Amino acid sequence: MTKTLIVPGLDGSPDPHWQHWWAATDPKALMIDLPDLDRPVPAVCEIELAGMILRHPDSILVGHSLGAVLIARLLATWPHLRVRGALLVAPAETLGNDRIGQFGAIPELRMDIPTTVVASRNDPWMSYS
Template identity: 35%
Template sequence: MATTLLVPGLDGGGEGHWLSWFEATIPDTRRMAPPDCKNLDLSEWSALVRWHLQRSEDPVWIVAHGFGCLAAVRAAVDCADRVEGALLVAPFDPDNMRLAWMLPEEPLGFPAAIVASTNDPHMRLSKAAFWAGYWSCEFVNAGRAGGIDPAAGFGPWPDGRAIFHELQRSPAAIVRQLAGREAPHLSRAI
């Protein structure tokens, strides 16, 4: 069984945030406490994500928001064998933050989806689509959804939960899950 690691953004994903709703409704979920929400040190943030990934006994699904998406991607490529997949919601634009050089330059190596909006203050939709293509992620246009946070009206977010479940049931995710398991009928034959 997989664990779900929630990686909040700068707002911490507190009470009333859709991340809190995910935490309350998805079994075996753990939330990462961000280092310092005013500190945009991607190395520090990604080291914390990596720490959580390496200490999980089970494979991990990542659900990240905002700046947490950048930290999750950076850490996850170092631990791709531990990651089942990732839902990256309203990521910050790494080019605007001069952090793109710290991110992977190839497909992520696990199923992933980027959810972005047409009026996100931290990343233009076209840039989010670019990163989705660059990393071979699914791309979801959420419409006029701002930063997909409580300020934009996102507390409970059933559409986000549906996107996450669809990602978990994608053919790429199922193949990845099966590849990590020993086939009982083959072990008996050997």
């Protein structure tokens, strides 16, 4: 069965964030518990997410804000992971941001899986332009 792995953003996208609603209403969805999302470390987050993908191959990844950045970084670094598709919602702008600047720029590579990026006009962590 294909799982939907939901990757939270900075501070864990606390409830009542839409990601929690999705995880609660979709029996195939699983909210990923990444460590220290108030002070995220890129390598730690990538290893945790890669481990979840290895446990749930052919999953669909859904990430918001920093979660979207993490998915893009992971798929650019570890392209051999078995992922069916990705939904990247309002990817956070990392450059110039003290809390997430260590994640670096979002990779601008073509992903070899179906991917949708959704922009937001009112998300404080990204500009629409």
